[in-house]
Amino acid sequence: MSKDAKDYSKYFDFSDAKLLSEDENGKRIRIRGREINILSEPDHRQEKQRGKEDVQVLYDTMVSEEFMTLGKDKHYLVYTFGCQMNEHDSETIKGLLEQMGYTPTEDRKLADIILLNTCAIRENAEDKVFGELGHLKHLKVEKPDMLLGVCGCMAQEEGVVRRILQKHGFIDLIFGTHNLHRLPHLIQEALFSKEMVVEVWSKEGDIVENLPKKREGLRGWVNIMYGCDKFCTYCIVPYTRGKERSRRPDDVIAEVRELARQGFKEITLLGQNVNAYGKDFTDIQFSFGDLMDEIRKIDIPRVRFTTSHPRDFDDRLIEVLAKKGNLVEHIHLPVQSGSSQVLKKMSRKYSREVYLELVGKIKKAIPDAVLTTDIIVGFPGETDEQFEETLSLVREVGFDFAYTFIYSPREGTPAAIMEDNVPMDVKKKRLQTLNDAIVEHSRKSNDRMMGAVVEVLVEGVSKNKDHMLSGRTRSNKLVHFEGTPELVGSFVHVRITDPMTWYIKGEMIPEPVVTSDAV
Template sequence: MTKETKDFSKYFDFSGAKIISEDEQGKKIRIGGRDIHIMSEPNYRQEKQRGKEEVRVLYDQAVPEELRSLGNGKHYLIYTYGCQMNEHDTEVMKGMFEQMGYTATEDRNEADVILLNTCAIRENAEDKVFGELGHLKHLKTEKPGLILGVCGCMSQEESVVGRILQKHAFVDLIFGTHNIHRLPQLLSDALFSKEMVVEVWSKEGDIIENLPKKREGMRAWVNIMYGCDKFCTYCIVPYTRGKERSRRPEDVIAEVRELARQGYKEITLLGQNVNAYGKDFEDISYRFGDLMADIQKIAIPRIRFTTSHPRDFDDHLIEVLGRRGNLVEHIHLPVQSGSTEILKRMSRKYTRESYLELVRKIKAVIPDVVLTSDIIVGFPGETEEQFEDTLSLVREVGYDSAYTFIYSPRAGTPAAGMEDNVPMEVKKQRLRRLNDLIGELSRERNEQLRGQIVEVLVEGESKNNADVLSGRTRTNKLVHIEGPKEWIGQFIQVRVTEAQTWYIKAEPVHQQTAEAVS
């Protein structure tokens, strides 16, 4: 038994499995009559390592010619959980499916392949996935030829893969975040071998360029880097996404130029920590502020980015964002806690005071900036006084909105070994108090917009009323307006007429739309 298998056996009982073979291609085991080909498996120790191995950039990893008819006459369906990075990964997988001849469907009964692209950031995200697997088991029984796969961040966790092997052996395919480009080959293996195929790379490998993408709408995600090296004590992302690797600037800029040519109205630059972009370059001195300055010159009306780590948000980036133009006045700046002591236990590497100083610098250059954040309550050891520090920071910053969460321990992270000594009822009560404050601030900020004229990118019909259109301002505020469907995909000028807590209502200033000038 290999060292990796010994580590993995903490989460999977191999004693009930028959090992058929084991070689350099992996190992084959049999569980309850199901053959499983484990080509590679997740390993927390390897995922944590940050070696000096060269990260290559590969440009020729498209779908192999021999697999481009694999899905002719067949349908695929992908369920996506979690962050924008997962949404972007789904766009890539959709692109590969369609190069293989598959057609998208929203009907699971019609699908020949169903993938769950998963999130590992919180326990309830995992619960949703395993609940969905329970529902899909019945469909798999009725339709044995269905290929059912689990991919994304959950697949990078040893405990998750062990649980699937033991309790969900009807799954056909498991792969992780580092080998998405291997989907065609893995799918082919699962189809023709009739075995469960498991290939999860613990080391991040190379940067794969030129993969096909299927985007929808007028907004596009553009990945500028992968991974995270911060290792906040509560966070599983450095394990599931690997070390920080930046795409070459010329590749990012070429992709953005192509999106401009295709007529996209808005792009969002993505990374687990976009502010760290370029730190890993050894041949050039080029950071995130330089990239933003170059992309600003491209004719796309709006450019956003997410997510920022306050520690790497430098003065040059603030200066570039202050030039405005197509760089919007919205910054998502996760704080997680307002207590310096809790921030230290989280290993966030900044203090309450340094965060507030960063906010001051940003507001000095961009006075009308809209700031949003991520905040965790109930971190191990959090006292009432420390929670009050969070409330006071929220008031001082004046966030327009925030994603708020109760602390959720993730296996393999340092915080999972801390004493979780805040009672759940206290956590829930703190979350309610925080959400009440965020809601109050959001409503106040929206009220300040009453009577103002703002630019809205109309995105589509409102989810709750087909007679109402919805869109977003430059500062990412949700706007509801009444108007013709022809406005969808256009910029219009509107006057704010009513403020709600999480959205605003508005009326068009002119009956004709006007494209925004970048």
């Protein structure tokens, strides 16, 4: 390695890395013949530091005229990995690209720019992205003028950026979660300089309003806040998404009203921890429950939210959800483990008993509430007895569905340096046992719906049978029934005739005869 590149050894471990220049605007490096313009880079130490400065809300964020022709007669393709937050970020990315003149395409050979919006929550998510990059490398060789970029949560990780710079030098653009609004500038820089451009902000950014979004389908995502302050020991999100920043209530409510005006049938309020909404406000007292109470008054048929942290799920929110109306009965309430000892090691900041007490409050106020959850098995040090506590909690609560995972260490998190002493074969066995317990209750819950009439929002036509439609109930249960394509996007009533484990079958009826709020 050259003397000039010594300070950048965390990125480069080969002899031809050379620092070309460095100033307050970043640094330029040449590696294996490719020049890299690093405007800013991820730094976990900075990501752990929560700034005390005020978060600014920016409204004047329109794409300037100088960028509006960059995409003229060009096509874009965005691949999205991960959660609903990533899906919503991709809506913003697509909106920005189309304001720049780009046209969408599903044909990667036609695309002039391909962006991979990535997820960092689990190791297999990263594996998928790097596998996709391997396929795209051949396309980049055939079409060298095509821009290829990696963005999202993976880009916020030091190790990922290091791996890309070392082994995937054909990438043109790397940016993170805090600077989506900078996309037109970054594309212009990559196009004109012909260099790889890296801009990842380690410290959380401001709240940027009025960015264009390309929404498709019947449902709309609405961010109400960004970031997370919980720092669960296994979770990379506080580093990749930054500290908690709540959007102003008037801005959220205005966006929901606009979606209602546009005819959206369902919205989902998004945040890493929606229950913490408003806790960072210094000038007003306005909680998530208060926000839901205001949105309840807007003429939009269904309102959902995800995801919630049990520690911040307060009595005010339960009180508002019990009013129902357009607030659905489905509540996703991640527990992660049924053992208080494991929860403490996870730094979840609640116990098994506190979680069960919260569930009791919810079911008392909303008897027909349908609860789903997230659970991790095989966390470092988890014993057989602690896993049995998780099983008993699952049976006591009676979750209708659960996202279940084998623990996956994430570089930079406290859990990553814990002794991972649970053998993989034990982890797999526990996962199967847990899934069997979830299946048992899911089937019982669906069986109880036999003969009930439910309201279904029709989402689409079956891929295999043209005469079959599918949609979801208020409680998010998937329903299949016979119908015609023109019903897509409308609400219909369906009588349940054949409950299955993960979905239910039924027959459409012209008018509801007996309705059930428990669906």
